Amino acid sequence: MDGSISRRSFLRSAALLTAVVGCYPWRSASAALDSADPKFDGGKFWVAELGGAADFGSDPVFLVAKYKNGKGELMDEEKIYVRAAGSGDKKSYVVLSAICTHLKCKIDYSADAGKFKCPCHKSEFSLDGEVLKKPAKRDLPNYSDRLVVEAGKLYLRHKAE
Numbered sequence: 001m002d003g004s005i006s007r008r009s010f011l012r013s014a015a016l017l018t019a020v021v022g023c024y025p026w027r028s029a030s031a032a033l034d035s036a037d038p039k040f041d042g043g044k045f046w047v048a049e050l051g052g053a054a055d056f057g058s059d060p061v062f063l064v065a066k067y068k069n070g071k072g073e074l075m076d077e078e079k080i081y082v083r084a085a086g087s088g089d090k091k092s093y094v095v096l097s098a099i100c101t102h103l104k105c106k107i108d109y110s111a112d113a114g115k116f117k118c119p120c121h122k123s124e125f126s127l128d129g130e131v132l133k134k135p136a137k138r139d140l141p142n143y144s145d146r147l148v149v150e151a152g153k154l155y156l157r158h159k160a161e
């Protein structure tokens, strides 16, 4: 392992730690997210706070989205990757499932290759979730349309079941 790989590993770990630490304050501030918050849409959605918008760069960050209802109860979890795309006024965020569409292994992000790789049977996916290499046949589910950016934070909504 040369120095640049070690540095990349360090930066990835730092980004993940930042995301995890960035999620922590939500737990203490979650009282502000009550059932009257419009993000819950009267109970139609559960909401997971993903962290500060500024915490996300162009490299995907792995997170476990923890969806809570308006009472703050944990209702579901989802393994996801989040990254920023564009910059300034054009900045947006891409949220993809981190679960391989072949047989449901968790995929890894390879910064060196600039794509996702599945450790189980070697499927590969682009940063937008498109299948680059089989055996997976379906693209990664894209949850970007469920994202809410509010007051400098990212939230992901999930239909209440």
Ligand code: FES
Binding pocket: 100, 101, 102, 103, 104, 105, 118, 119, 120, 121, 122, 123, 134, 135, 136
């Ligand atoms: S589970 Fe990912 S390639 Fe088989």
